[in-house]
């Protein structure tokens with residue numbers, strides 16, 4: 001598979017979309033019968049995927065079905081929840097016990113894995129050995145906000161491959177550098193990002209925002225740079241991403257032909273925004289939504305959240321128009337998405353990225369206040 005490409009597919013189920021994007025990307029060439037494959041989801045806490053914290057078992061099920069079609073039968077789901085929770089409890093709560101039984105795949109709690117000392121980018125790290133002993137490793141992170149590292153996706157998800165003592169030590173030595181260093185040692189072959197539902201602000205969930213999208217690639221730096229832009233975050237502000245790029249883990253470059261959208265325009269998510277979590281409800285006062293797809297609505301909420309952090313929403317009385325209900329409507333003010341292209345200002349795209357929304361909306365609000 002081309003490391004320079006990123007594949008995006010829209011949908012809310014997870015299973016079919018995972019299969020389809022893996023098939024369409026040419027990832028099948030990576031797998032052969034008899035291979036030992038590890039799957040590393042994000043089960044940071046024992047909360048279901050609908051909380052915005054964990055990888056949907058439907059996405060993992062789609063990946064397992066794809067691997068079985070490739071003739072791979074030796075599949076292990078490996079994870080170590082954060083130091084404050086039990087992975088065994090997460091298997092149960094997050095639906096991985098049922099998944100394991102249905103497909104005959106192993107569950108391995110990395111908290112009780114053997115460990116190895118390695119030196120990476122000048123740092124001595126203690127890491128779990130199982131992710132190193134498979135023929136292929138697939139990283140299945142959730143794209144979400146994070147209170148310390150701004151966002152978490154492919155690079156940070158590998159922290160689950162550490163024993164608890166090392167997870168704690170990572171915090172004491174600044175998180176960013178050890179995360180980047182860890183990614184020079186554990187090198188997943190594929191990354192399939194669960195961006196169906198991620199938390200707005202915290203890795204432990206509680207403020208879920210539906211985005212109804214999966215993202216596939218092979219370069220974790222590029223995947224995280226793209227993911228950041230979807231959350232309205234400038235990738236150059238994410239320290240572990242920049243450090244990983246400097247260490248040769250990957251490239252943050254997103255060119256005009258990097259992103260391949262599958263079934264664009266034919267597989268849009270539900271034409272209604274999800275109910276907003278408490279942390280984002282006040283942002284809804286700046287939105288006029290009519291039949292908005294979740295993905296368009298979520299991009300706008302992420303952009304508004306960033307503007308709110310900067311204090312840029314103070315004194316704003318305008319609303320941003322979004323949704324299919326604005327197709328063909330001409331008006332003053334600002335719209336986001338192709339459906340709202342009839343407004344005097346518009347962020348084009350179907351769906352537009354949060355970073356683009358952020359720039360245009362910020363500019364518009366500033367011009368209103370002049």
Ligand code: SF4
Pocket residue numbers: 268291292293295296322323324336337338339340349350351352
């Ligand atoms: S531009 Fe319209 S159709 Fe496209 S994602 Fe947004 S609301 Fe849906």
